[in-house]
Amino acid sequence: xxxxxxxxxxxxxxxxxxxxxxxxxxxxxxxxxxxxxxxxxxxxxxxxxxxxxxxxxxxxxxxxxxxxxxxxxxxxxxxxxxxxxxxxxxxxxxxxxxxxxxxxxxxxxxxxxxxxxxxxxxxxxxxxxxxxxxxxxxxxxxxxxxxxxxxxxxxxxxxxxxxxxxxxxxxxxxxxxxxxxxxxxxxxxxxxxxxxxxxxxxxxxxxxxxxxxxxxxxxxxxxxxxxxxxxxxxxxxxxxxxxxxxxxxxx
Numbered sequence: 001x002x003x004x005x006x007x008x009x010x011x012x013x014x015x016x017x018x019x020x021x022x023x024x025x026x027x028x029x030x031x032x033x034x035x036x037x038x039x040x041x042x043x044x045x046x047x048x049x050x051x052x053x054x055x056x057x058x059x060x061x062x063x064x065x066x067x068x069x070x071x072x073x074x075x076x077x078x079x080x081x082x083x084x085x086x087x088x089x090x091x092x093x094x095x096x097x098x099x100x101x102x103x104x105x106x107x108x109x110x111x112x113x114x115x116x117x118x119x120x121x122x123x124x125x126x127x128x129x130x131x132x133x134x135x136x137x138x139x140x141x142x143x144x145x146x147x148x149x150x151x152x153x154x155x156x157x158x159x160x161x162x163x164x165x166x167x168x169x170x171x172x173x174x175x176x177x178x179x180x181x182x183x184x185x186x187x188x189x190x191x192x193x194x195x196x197x198x199x200x201x202x203x204x205x206x207x208x209x210x211x212x213x214x215x216x217x218x219x220x221x222x223x224x225x226x227x228x229x230x231x232x233x234x235x236x237x238x239x240x241x242x243x244x245x246x247x248x249x250x251x
Contacts (some may be wrong), residue, residue: 027161039051059138062154106237112213114216146246177223193205
């Protein structure tokens with residue numbers, strides 16, 4: 001018998017449903033706002049290409065968005081009588097099963113994350129490998145901050161928002177199991193179109209389509225296991241690998 005979703009069933013009322021849908025668009029809006037702030041600052045400093053020069057600051061777009069997202073989702077959960085920690089609660093499993101889940105999820109994440117990244121880069125941008133916008137060098141001090149705070153904050157906020165918070169509540173609200181996986185997965189992928197802000201349709205579509213398969217995989221895994229911690233840990237490892245390449249280019 002599968003465990004109950006970490007949602008207080010009495011708390012899913014009409015007046016709280018909007019919180020669930022708001023959580024789906026929240027980070028996309030925050031990424032856009034943060035990116036525009038960095039662009040504006042650079043423009044005021046005299047940059048001739050402020051959007052281009054702002055691209056390398058994408059880790060700080062994420063860190064800022066994570067901070068605001070954490071407090072907003074924490075507030076939503078408080079209204080349901082739940083804590084942020086409740087998102088990470090899971091049934092006790094035997095170690096053997098847990099290790100198997102980590103291995104399966106890690107392999108699925110590598111395939112579901114890497115293959116679409118290169119495939120859609122070829123189909124939409126006509127180039128392999130993909131653009132290196134995420135590997136541009138930062139001043140070393142800022143690169144160190146990004147190396148520490150980006151993977152940690154993102155792992156603890158991004159997938160908990162879409163997979164731990166929004167997905168099970170969408171399933172409760174709609175009474176469906178798999179349609180909400182597609183909805184949550186789409187919005188998880190959508191946020192990446194502004195990370196960084198590159199005002200080119202092909203680039204933005206590449207960012208969107210590249211993340212949809214992985215987002216759906218994560219949603220299915222969570223629905224089947226009701227375990228968020230493996231997703232968070234694998235997410236941390238992948239993000240650490242990403243920002244480490246940027247860090248190496250900065251030193």
